[in-house]
Amino acid sequence: QITLKESGPTLVKPTQTLTLTCTFSGFSLTSTGVGVGWIRQPPGKALEWLALIYWDDDKRYSPSLKSRLTITKDTSKNQVVLTMTNMDPVDTGTYYCAHRPNNYGDYFDYWGQGTLVTVSS
């Protein structure tokens, strides 16, 4: 059974760096084709893809946020970490991590419950 869970601060100040951790179980990020992605959702708004890391450590980022994002993995801990620099109130929202299946497509079949991050001074 695949599960993912996001953790991190619920409140960050403008200009600070956000660090979120996705802890997963039920799969290995060393298995060919597998990946973990991050997607966020401002309150009442649509989903926005942020980043994706693959089993082979290849990484992709949203072009509009690439300069602010870093995604890494620790396969020994079954964790994926996302950092976002220079946080702004518009970055407020629920941040999800999700599992990319080994099926050649970058869609997401299992999602964490999400963590709400508020950016405010």
Place this chain on the structure above:
Amino acid sequence: IVMTQSPDSLAVSLGERATINCKSSQSLLYRSNNKDCLAWYQQKPGQPPRLLIYWASTREFGVPDRFNGSGSGTDFILTISNLQAEDAAVYYCQQYYGDETFGQGTKVEI
């Protein structure tokens, strides 16, 4: 790639059919497998999205067969037949041909 869904919301009676459209700004056809890089998700309030359809028309395991995805190239449709009360949700399309992008969502009300 910009994804545009229509309508933004719709109200459908129980047992009737809901049709949601999704249009991409460029073709999503992946020539290596001749499939379209399009997924559909359902999201209920306070919950994460749930994958319904991938490769435009392949139903995810456990998804009721009243959910059907169709279309190709730039125009796609999610059809929910025999609408049930539990189908009230927001539905999103997502392309994965390029850097992943989602549509703005369509709210289905009963």
